Every structure is written in structure tokens, then in C-alpha cells.
Amino acid sequence: MTPDQLSDVIVSALGTLADDGRLSLAEPLPTHVVVERPKVKEHGDYATNIALQLAKKAGRPPRELAQDLAGLLAEHDGIASAEIAGPGFLNLRIDAGAQGGLAADVLAAGADFGRSDLYAGQRVNLEFVSANPTGPIHIGGVRWAAVGDSLGRLLAFVGADVTREYYFNDHGAQIDRFARSLLAAARGQAAPEDGYGGQYIHDIAAEVLTVRPGAAELPDDEAVEAFRAVGVDLMFTEIKQSLHDFGVDFDVYFHENDLHESGAVDRAIARLDELGKMYTEDGARWLRTSDYGDDKDRVVVKSDGQPAYISGDLAYYLDKRERGFDRAIIMLGADHHGYVSRMLAMCAAFGDEPGVNLEILIGQMVNLLRDGQPLRMSKRAGTVITLEDLVDAIGVDAARYALGRYSMDSTIDLDLDLWAKADSDNPVYYVQYAHARMSAIIRDAPKLGVVADPSTFDPALLATEHEGALLRSLAEFPTVVARAAELREPHRIARYLEDAAAAFHQFYNDGRGRAGVSLRVLPESDEAPQAHHAARLMLVAATRQVVANGLALLGVSAPDRM
Incomplete structure (x- = not known):
């Protein structure tokens, strides 16, 4: 029985109390009840404070309402006991058969266990990474690749229609600097003072000359344009391949330049004009973002007629909404923190709801350590650590897991020595090893005559402390x-x-080497298989499925052997 199933049982009991007049509320009954694991295991399997929440509204003493509710819950086949604690808490113990039956439920659901329709019908545009095509993906972008892809998997798993989008920033000064840096490298000159360095610049410059021989001998303006056109394409192709090798692919690659060439910027400004959100001052066109929480209004069109940076943001957001997305989620680095208020104000200016139609997620920095010392330079990129540097050091699985393991609003110090270890100190190894260990048990079971058959499975046999904890x-x-x-x-x-891997290891080790009635998952070679072996094998198979489902949401492999 899952917490959600238990919630449904409690909601049903509340309905019964309302029907017989023991619970009267001025508002509708709750459709979901929070059920939690008690901090003290002796208090039961689950606990809820729903009686405390409803008592005052119902005009009844909390313990009295809890008593009525406990009586109904104790009658449910899946609940062994319902006890009142303190001022009106309910501590619940689940019947062993109902609890053990979860193993069969998991195996029946398979890869869909945990899936829901929480966001069913919602179209989500998830934009992440979106690194400028002026160099390899650096470590900050790698964090977004891991976290963004996992978030996309999560949202899809709970019913959302997710479009992963990469905003290809191919318009502006940084592209000019990139092109001039390539040209300088091709001509054997030093990089421009505001340009880009690193071995990759020389590599890309050489590739440009392979595609466009003689491009370096063209007049400066023509040469810069040649290196821009070919170099940006080569760099972005490399970025896409690096991300693909990291297990991250996008549905849409949106070119910023298209916004300016298609008239999308003018259309966005016209829309805001219609809504009365624009005004003219000192020859410039301004957006009233201060009306929506921004610290000041923003220039959209400068006095010289050129669009300001925010103009592209306006056009891009409106384009997403016109493509039918209910939610636009944008993942940005810590250096973009100042953009949040203006972006949310922009959303409100269009008549949308900030935090719903537009969400901005900010991620913090990643520091890599080796031998306790920070790594600061990449052999190829020169000034930053790249995706390839991280993967070369610890592999794709460890990199994705390590970057996805921490809250995105916290700075990470990744110890490469730790994440490269093949032992239980390495969190991803610990989880993957649990999956491999379960796979080995399942492979060995038929040789010893043990079969996990749902039709003969007796869930009540899973009644030990560690079996209950794992369930x-x-x-x-x-x-x-x-x-x-x-x-x-x-x-x-x-x-x-x-936590699940730890619960499995405790369960598995609980039955090893005991005298008398063995609690081993599999019998000894000279021991006849018993019903409890089959029951425990069902639990192993269910646990392996859940671990595999979780690893899949992180984009990490679930190996059968290690």
C-alpha cells in the first residue's frame, strides 16, 4: 500500500464520517491527505495529522474526531491498527499482506511504476543549456544538461507533454568576437583582446579552412563573415554531438537570429503597445516592467532605433506561447540572477502569470576537485573545464548522477577521486551495485528452483522488520x-x-548466515526452496524495477553486472 493509496482510504473514511453526521464542514472535504513516515519507527508505518487539521473547522475536539476516524480505518482490510497519539495524531500500521502486495503491484506496473497524470494535458517548453556556440560546453552548462534532461524526464513521467529546447544564440557581439578569433588563429595572429582563446579555436579555424580553403586570404570583412558562417556551424555541431554523447538531445534548436529576421521582435513590441504597456521617452521605447515587480522600466528599442537585448526575450517568450505551450521553463546560470525580475515582469506585461506560464530556475556554480585541489583549466578550452573533461575523468553515468544529486540552487564541489571510485563511497556506484546485485539474485534463482510467480505469491510472508522497511x-x-x-x-x-539501496542491502544481509529458519533470499544449494524464498525473490525483483525506474529518470544506466 502506497501513501497515495492510504490517502484514498482516509479520504473515503472522512466521507463516511460526513455521511453519518460526525463530520460537518463549511468547505468541501479534502481530496488528498498527507501521509508521512513517523520519525520514530515504533509509532507505526505511517502517520497523519488530518484530525488536527479538520477538528477546529468541524467544531470537534481533535482526539474525539481522531477516535472516530481511527475506528473506521481499523476496519479496513489493509490496515492492521490505527492509534491516536498526542493531541490527535493518527499512527497507522499496515497489514503485512497489504504491504507485501506492493511487490506484485510494482512488477505489474513495470517501467510505469511511479508514473502519474499530475501534469496531464499540459504542454511544457523546457529550455536549458543554451550555451553560446563560441566554445565547448563548460562545467556550468554540463550541470544544466544533466539537471535539465532529468527534469524533462520527470515532467514527462507525470504526464506533461515536454519539448526540450536549445536557444541557439547566433546573434550579437559574442559571435563577432568568435569569428574574429577564428580568423586570427587561421592567420597565425594573436587572439583579439576581447576574443576567445584555447586550443579549440585553432582546431575550429583549421576545420573552416578545410571547408573554405583560402578564406583567411579574403579581405577582412569577407573573411570574418566566412569564418562566422562556417565556424559557428562547426562549433554548434560539436556542441550537439557532445550533448548527445552525454545522453542529452533536444526537440527544438531555436535560432535567436530568426527572431530578428522574421519580424518577431516587431510583433512582440506591437502586442505590448496594444496592451498599453509601452511608452516613449528620450527617443527610446520603454516597457513598464516596474509595474510588475521589476526595479525599473526597461528600454526595448534604443534611441538610435536598434533593439535592446530584452527585445529578443520578448519575442522569444511570445513565440513560445503562440506555439501553444502552457508553461515555459528556462534554466539559467547564477550569473543571470539579475534577469529574473525583468523576465517575470515581461511575462506579466503580456497578461500571463509569472511562476506559472513562465518559470526561471537559477543554478549555482560547480567546482571540480582532484587530490583536494580545485581544477581551473582545460587542456583544450584553456580557461574553463568542459563536458569532455568531466566525462574523461569519471564517465557519463557518474557525471550525470553527481550533477543531478544536489539541489540546483547550491554550489557543488565535486571530488573527482570520489566519483571515480568503484566502491560504496561513490553514491552512483552504490546504487548501481545494488541493481547489479539484485540482477545476480534473479539470474541465480531458477538454478535453485525459486520462481517469482505473482499467481502463487503470498505477500503476508514479507513480515520481517527489514522486509517491511524495504516495502x-x-x-x-x-x-x-x-x-x-x-x-x-x-x-x-x-x-x-x-535510501532505497540502503534498505535493500539491510534486507539482503538480514537473512545471511542465520541458524534455524533461513531468511536468505535464495536457499542453500542443499536446501529445498520454500514459499518465503519466492516471496523474497518477488521483493528483490520489485526493488530492482524501482531502482531502474529511478535511474532512468536521471538518465543513468542500470547495469545487470558490475
Whole structure:
């Protein structure tokens, strides 16, 4: 029985109390009740404070209402007991058969266990990474690649129609600097003072000359344009390949330049004009963002007639909404923190709801450590650590897990020595090893005559302390998934997996080497298989499925052997 299923039972009991006049509220009955694991395991399997929440509204003493509710809950087949604690808390113990039946439920659902329709019918545009095509993906962008892709998987798992989008910033001064840097490298000159350095500039410059021989000998303006056109395409192709190798692909690559060439900027400004949100002052066109929480109004068109930077943001947001997206989620680095208020004000100016139609997620820095010392330079990029540097050091799985394991609003210090270890100190190894260990048990079971057959499975046999703890851990998975999606916090999945792996190892080790009635998952070679072996094998198979589902949400492999 999962917490959501238990919530449904409690909601039904509340309905019964309302029907027979023991619960009268001026508002509708709750459709969901929060059920939590008690901090003290002796208090039961689950607890709820719903009687405390409703007592005052119902005009009844909390313990009295809790008593009525406990009586109904104790009659439910899946609940062994319902006890009142303190001022009106309810502590619930789940019947072993109802609890153990979860193993069969998990296996029946398979890869869909934990899936829900929480965001069904919602179209979400998720924009992340969007690094300028002027160099390899640096470590900050790699964090967004890992977290953004996991968030996309999470949102889709709870029913959203997710479009992953990369905003290709191919308009503006940084592209000019990139092109001039390539040309200087091709001519054997020093990089411009405001240009880009690193070995990759020389590599891309050489590739441009392969595609356009003689481009470096053209007049400066023509040469810069040649290196811009070919160089940006080559760099972006490399970026896309690097991300693909990291397990991250996008549905849409949106070119910023298209906004300016298609007239989208003018259309966005015209829309805001119609809404009365624009005004003219000192020859410039301004947006009234201060009306919506920004610290000042923003120039959209400068006095010389040129569009300001925010003009592209206006056009891009409106374009997303016109493409039918209900939510636009944008993931930005810590250096973009100052953009949040103006972006949300822009959303409100269009008549939309900030935080709903537009969400801005800010991520913090990543520091890499080796031998306890920070890494600051890439052999190829020169000034930054790149995606390839990280993958070369610890591999794709460890990199994705490590970057996705922490709240995005916290700075990460990644110890490369730790994440490269093949032992339980390494969190991703610990979780993957649990999956591999379960896979080995399932492979060995038929040789010893043990079969996990749902038709003969007796869930009541899973009644030991560690079996119960593992089952309750599995039961939490759907709730963890939903909460991680709602809060945009994929790291909750990683932390859950580590707890589930720990619960599995405790369960597995509980039965090893005991005298008398063995609690081993599999019998000894000279021991006849018993019903409890099959029951425990069902629990192992269910746990493996949940761990695999969680790893898939993080984009991390679930190996059968290690």
C-alpha cells in the first residue's frame, strides 16, 4: 500500500464520517491527505495529522474526531491498527499482506511504476543549456544538461507533454568576437583582446579552412563573415554531438537570429503597445516592467532605433506561447540572477502569470576537485573545464548522477577521486551495485528452483522488520517522483535511490548466515526452496524495477553486472 493509496482510504473514511453526521464542514472535504513516515519507527508505518487539521473547522475536539476516524480505518482490510497519539495524531500500521502486495503491484506496473497524470494535458517548453556556440560546453552548462534532461524526464513521467529546447544564440557581439578569433588563429595572429582563446579555436579555424580553403586570404570583412558562417556551424555541431554523447538531445534548436529576421521582435513590441504597456521617452521605447515587480522600466528599442537585448526575450517568450505551450521553463546560470525580475515582469506585461506560464530556475556554480585541489583549466578550452573533461575523468553515468544529486540552487564541489571510485563511497556506484546485485539474485534463482510467480505469491510472508522497511521505501517512490516534478528538484530522485539501496542491502544481509529458519533470499544449494524464498525473490525483483525506474529518470544506466 502506497501513501497515495492510504490517502484514498482516509479520504473515503472522512466521507463516511460526513455521511453519518460526525463530520460537518463549511468547505468541501479534502481530496488528498498527507501521509508521512513517523520519525520514530515504533509509532507505526505511517502517520497523519488530518484530525488536527479538520477538528477546529468541524467544531470537534481533535482526539474525539481522531477516535472516530481511527475506528473506521481499523476496519479496513489493509490496515492492521490505527492509534491516536498526542493531541490527535493518527499512527497507522499496515497489514503485512497489504504491504507485501506492493511487490506484485510494482512488477505489474513495470517501467510505469511511479508514473502519474499530475501534469496531464499540459504542454511544457523546457529550455536549458543554451550555451553560446563560441566554445565547448563548460562545467556550468554540463550541470544544466544533466539537471535539465532529468527534469524533462520527470515532467514527462507525470504526464506533461515536454519539448526540450536549445536557444541557439547566433546573434550579437559574442559571435563577432568568435569569428574574429577564428580568423586570427587561421592567420597565425594573436587572439583579439576581447576574443576567445584555447586550443579549440585553432582546431575550429583549421576545420573552416578545410571547408573554405583560402578564406583567411579574403579581405577582412569577407573573411570574418566566412569564418562566422562556417565556424559557428562547426562549433554548434560539436556542441550537439557532445550533448548527445552525454545522453542529452533536444526537440527544438531555436535560432535567436530568426527572431530578428522574421519580424518577431516587431510583433512582440506591437502586442505590448496594444496592451498599453509601452511608452516613449528620450527617443527610446520603454516597457513598464516596474509595474510588475521589476526595479525599473526597461528600454526595448534604443534611441538610435536598434533593439535592446530584452527585445529578443520578448519575442522569444511570445513565440513560445503562440506555439501553444502552457508553461515555459528556462534554466539559467547564477550569473543571470539579475534577469529574473525583468523576465517575470515581461511575462506579466503580456497578461500571463509569472511562476506559472513562465518559470526561471537559477543554478549555482560547480567546482571540480582532484587530490583536494580545485581544477581551473582545460587542456583544450584553456580557461574553463568542459563536458569532455568531466566525462574523461569519471564517465557519463557518474557525471550525470553527481550533477543531478544536489539541489540546483547550491554550489557543488565535486571530488573527482570520489566519483571515480568503484566502491560504496561513490553514491552512483552504490546504487548501481545494488541493481547489479539484485540482477545476480534473479539470474541465480531458477538454478535453485525459486520462481517469482505473482499467481502463487503470498505477500503476508514479507513480515520481517527489514522486509517491511524495504516495502515502505518502494511505496514512497510515486510520491517522491511527483514531489520532485512539482518542485523542479530531480536531486530528490537520487537521494531516494540511495535510501532505497540502503534498505535493500539491510534486507539482503538480514537473512545471511542465520541458524534455524533461513531468511536468505535464495536457499542453500542443499536446501529445498520454500514459499518465503519466492516471496523474497518477488521483493528483490520489485526493488530492482524501482531502482531502474529511478535511474532512468536521471538518465543513468542500470547495469545487470558490475
